[in-house]
Amino acid sequence: MRVLILAEACNPDWTSEPLIAYSAAKALADYVDVVVVTHARNRSAIESHGIGRAKVVYLDTEYIASPVHKISTFLKLSAASRTALRYPVQLAFEYEAWKYFRDDLRENKFDIVHRLTPISSAQPSAMSVWSPVPFVLGPINGGLKWPSQFSQELRREKEWLRYVRGLKDLLPYAKSSYRKAAAILASFEYTIDLLPKDVRERVIDFPENGLDTSLFHSVRTKVSRDRLSFLFVGRLVPFKCVDIALQAFAASASLRKHSFHIIGDGPDRMRLEQLSEKLGLQECVTFHGWLPQADVSSWMREADVFVFPSIRESGAGVVLEAMMSGVACVVTDYGAPGQLISQGCGLKVALGTRQELVDGFINGLETLVADSSLRDSLGKAAQEHVAAHFDWDVRARKIVEVYKWVLGKRSEKPDFYTSLNE
Numbered sequence: 001m002r003v004l005i006l007a008e009a010c011n012p013d014w015t016s017e018p019l020i021a022y023s024a025a026k027a028l029a030d031y032v033d034v035v036v037v038t039h040a041r042n043r044s045a046i047e048s049h050g051i052g053r054a055k056v057v058y059l060d061t062e063y064i065a066s067p068v069h070k071i072s073t074f075l076k077l078s079a080a081s082r083t084a085l086r087y088p089v090q091l092a093f094e095y096e097a098w099k100y101f102r103d104d105l106r107e108n109k110f111d112i113v114h115r116l117t118p119i120s121s122a123q124p125s126a127m128s129v130w131s132p133v134p135f136v137l138g139p140i141n142g143g144l145k146w147p148s149q150f151s152q153e154l155r156r157e158k159e160w161l162r163y164v165r166g167l168k169d170l171l172p173y174a175k176s177s178y179r180k181a182a183a184i185l186a187s188f189e190y191t192i193d194l195l196p197k198d199v200r201e202r203v204i205d206f207p208e209n210g211l212d213t214s215l216f217h218s219v220r221t222k223v224s225r226d227r228l229s230f231l232f233v234g235r236l237v238p239f240k241c242v243d244i245a246l247q248a249f250a251a252s253a254s255l256r257k258h259s260f261h262i263i264g265d266g267p268d269r270m271r272l273e274q275l276s277e278k279l280g281l282q283e284c285v286t287f288h289g290w291l292p293q294a295d296v297s298s299w300m301r302e303a304d305v306f307v308f309p310s311i312r313e314s315g316a317g318v319v320l321e322a323m324m325s326g327v328a329c330v331v332t333d334y335g336a337p338g339q340l341i342s343q344g345c346g347l348k349v350a351l352g353t354r355q356e357l358v359d360g361f362i363n364g365l366e367t368l369v370a371d372s373s374l375r376d377s378l379g380k381a382a383q384e385h386v387a388a389h390f391d392w393d394v395r396a397r398k399i400v401e402v403y404k405w406v407l408g409k410r411s412e413k414p415d416f417y418t419s420l421n422e
Contacts, residue, residue, distance in 0.1 A: 138185030236266035323382035
């Protein structure tokens, strides 16, 4: 089976979407004949690290990518708003890919065209329409509504394009790209719910994040200790709501006896440090700033509880890392974290008002302080769940099953959450 993978963003030195695409393509190349087409900016990183058995073609679209980047920088747009303005860049990239590969595609030298990036569901694909061979889209993610209880955080995030998100349906190929796709991999129910109803039979619930289980896997030997280690990892931005965790610690005499480590940096750091000092948490809260991934994995192996109060999380790869490290997780039950934490793999706090979240986290965290056997069982179940479904090698084999289904080599529609040996 020969697969052409479109991944404008594909880079092992970066995080999030570029790293997801790189990891997925590299893993897929162990099972099918893969040709990755990506932007020329990724060449040095890919050639430095290698990409397994995959072949790579580099295309240069700086003639449009550079002006868009300058506009985004000048306007000081948020990450979400930058994504919305990148559609012309993606359209140009797919056009260049079509020109490069159209003869091969017309001669059926590829069995499948698979677009891995962008992940945003708001960016249609022209190649879905142009390709004469079956087209697979995704995993895509997007459309998670901002909780109405946290409008102040929305204003601080400056995601003004969210108010006109519906205009995406007016973009070229907005409807036809989904209708032409042979399979659509979509992350979680909130993304699927926004897709056209007439394509649902070709949609598979398939989260975009995967994990290098060799880095985060650990055989945890629990050491009994009086002072537990609580951990948060992530960007310090408004919607992560680290202040909710700080307020939970401040309001609980039980929690203040333990240590809370915050790894990450961002525009909210100074405000959070000031809040921690105001709440009198100097003895239990430590801000570590950004740390290398290897250090983060070490902290996760040592942590007793992972605290993640984010109120609008679409991917939540860091939650998978904590789960694979065997840490008991307490998360807000909204968006990706609530979907990733399946039954028996962690504790979920119902989304509510700010005070209701604070109270919910106090209850969940105090429950884990008092019950070491529950911490152990949740951590073990989480680790087993992630290993069974989110390891990059496992994910690659699940995607190959999608390819087989698209090509008529498998009759039953694949299910991401069904183990491969079932």
